[in-house]
Each structure stands twice: as structure tokens, then as C-alpha cells.
Amino acid sequence: MKKCTIIGKTNVGKTLFLINFAGYLGLKFLDISLCDDKKILKKYKLSINQAIYELVNDQTHKTRCLQSIIVDVPMGKGKKKLQLIDTVGLIDGIHSNIEIRKAISHTLTIVRVSDIILHIVDAASAGRDELPSSMGEVDYQLAQFAQLKRGYAILANKMDLPDAKEGLDKIKSEFSGNLIIPISALHKKGFKEVRTFVAHNI
Template identity: 40%
Template sequence: MKKLLVIGRTNVGKTLFCVRFASYLGLKDLRFIFEDSDGKTGQQHMSVREAERTLSDPLAHRTQRLQSLHIEFPRGKDNRQLLLTDTTGLSDGIHPEPKVRQAMAQTLLAMSAASVILHMVDAYELGKSVMVAQGEASSLPHSTWTDLDEQVVSFGASHEGYVVLANKIDLPGARRGYKRLSERLSKHKVIPISALDGTGFREVKQHVWRMA
């Protein structure tokens, strides 16, 4: 079974994407497998709506554990299986809360065990910062793109199916952020998506299916 890990900075839309993408792939009843950073595990069934309402919100570090969903789909005569895992968002520096630090460490560990990495970036935030900074075409302003992002790109790129998802493309100026990101990461595949309205899900599905 291929393990797909959704990683990125906090609040970029990882959880909303996981829930809506699973729904797009046909899952109605979401059976989450949770794994806390102290190793405690659990399961919970939720509808898509309930998952959106309880697991995703505008607060930073809403997710502080691994949250996985099994996805099964037909391929020829067989059924293929994927494990889609949502993670704790990453942030710069040393977070003041030990629980968040531990949960971020859990994300980093999970990265080494993943087969495919979906690296989510907030194209809206990038678009805003590009507008203010007006720098070189291939550069990204330090306010939204730091060593942390570069390290995630370098690590992710060592995985066969590494792809960057430029999320929140539905918001004003996000296309500008996406364009600058694609120029900066010209060696990588960058897919513009909206976890909110489903833009780009078909392309993500094609990519994921190729990897499965």
C-alpha cells in the first residue's frame, strides 16, 4: 500500500484538502485513523461535513497528530490501496508549546516513511507577499518562503512522486503566487488547486493514480 503524506506550513489547507479529496474519490463515510505524537492511536467515523467542521479551521496548528484515510480503487483486475495522511503543519523557529513541537517532529518522521509527498503551499499568501516585494521573477519573498520551505522541497524531491500543491487558488492574487512558485520550482510539478472548490483535483488524482 502506498503512503501519501500531505505536508506543509500550518494553515495552508492540508486538512480541508484531505477531507474534500477523499470525498472527491468517492468516500462518504470517513474512517479516520489517528496517531498522536506520543504513539497513542484511535479511529473515528465521520461524515465529510462533520470532518470539515471539526478538523479544519482558520486557527494555526489545528491538527496536532497524523490523521489517515484508507482509499481503495480499482486498477485492472485488482484493487489498489492508498493511505492518505494529513499531518501537523510546520512553522519556522522553535514553537513555544512542547506538544506542537512534538507533533511537528512526528510529521518529519512520517516524511521518511512516506512513498509520495504532497507538499501544500498557500498560493494566496505567496501572491500577497509577491505583490508587496516586487522582487526578481524567480525569487520568493522571505516573509512567506524561508529555509524551512527550501528544506521541505529538498527532502520531498527525494521521493518519486513529490508534487507541490499551490492551494487557495480561488482567492484573489493567488494565481500570481502560483506563477512565481512555478518559476522558482521549475524542476518540480506544481499543481494549482482549491481545497475549497475542488479546482485541480482531477490533476492531483491522475498524479496519485500514476504513483499507486
């Protein structure tokens, strides 16, 4: 089964995107596997609403472990299974907490073996130059590495917020030459375009 990894700085909306995109693809419940880069550590099931309540918030590094689910992606008359992997938020520089450093290292390992990389950038923070979510050095490094792969797209998230349009213009000029899809993980906007991109790359 192919792997699609959701990556980006902390607090940009990776986990909310995973959950709402899974819901958009038809899942009512999520069978979530917590894992490091080699093995599954724990499995559990949550409804979409429970998952949002328990796994998403605006504190940085809410997600501290890779978490993955299996989704069916419609392809023509059929569908294909895909592993969607939510990762630990990246930061510019080195984190002081060793657990987060380890989890970031697992995240980078998974990116190397992923077929599809969805790089989420917070367009609203980019518009306001607001740290820590605003795009930074780690986004440029990630784009340089990931654009060598066929299945790489940048998702400009939080397009529902003020300043996101200015942010999107900045993202387009900084990452020109890449596919950039504006989305709102909160309002499930732009998901059709993401689904089409994913289906083309499975």
C-alpha cells in the first residue's frame, strides 16, 4: 500500500487535515495506529468528532508521535487503499525536548519512504509573518528535498482566516514551480483538488 505523509511546521493544521480529509473520503470512524518509523505502538478507534476533540488544538506539538489511518481513495470506477500518515510538527532549529527531537527524526525517516508528500503551510500565519507557524527555513529545506518526488504538493491551509490571501501570494512566490493547493482543513475547502492530486499519484 502506498504511503501519503502529511508534514509541516507545528500548528499548521496537519492533524485537522488528516481527520477531516478522512471524513471527506467517507470514513465515520478512524482506526488510528500510533507508530514510530518502524513499528505500530498502539491502535485505537475514534469518531471524527472525538478525534478532533482529542487530537487537535492550538498548542504547539500537540501531536507527539506518528499517527496513521487507512483510507479508500476513489479511482475511476474503483478505489485504492492508501496509508495517510500525520506527523510531528517541524521547527526551525533544534527542539530542546528529546522526545520531540526523536519524533521529528521519525517524521523525516517516513518522508523519505513516502510516495506522496502533502506539505502543509499556514497561509494565515505566512500573511502575518507570525511565528512559530509562519513558513521558515525548514519549509524551504523540505520543499527542496520533497520536490524531487513526483507526488509532492504544498497545501496552503487556513484560507478561511484574514491575511491568508496575502500569505498565499507569498507562498506562491517563494515556492514557485511547485503545485500549491489552497485549502481550509477546518471547512473542508480545496479537498476535491487534494483528492484528485492524491488519486493521480497512487
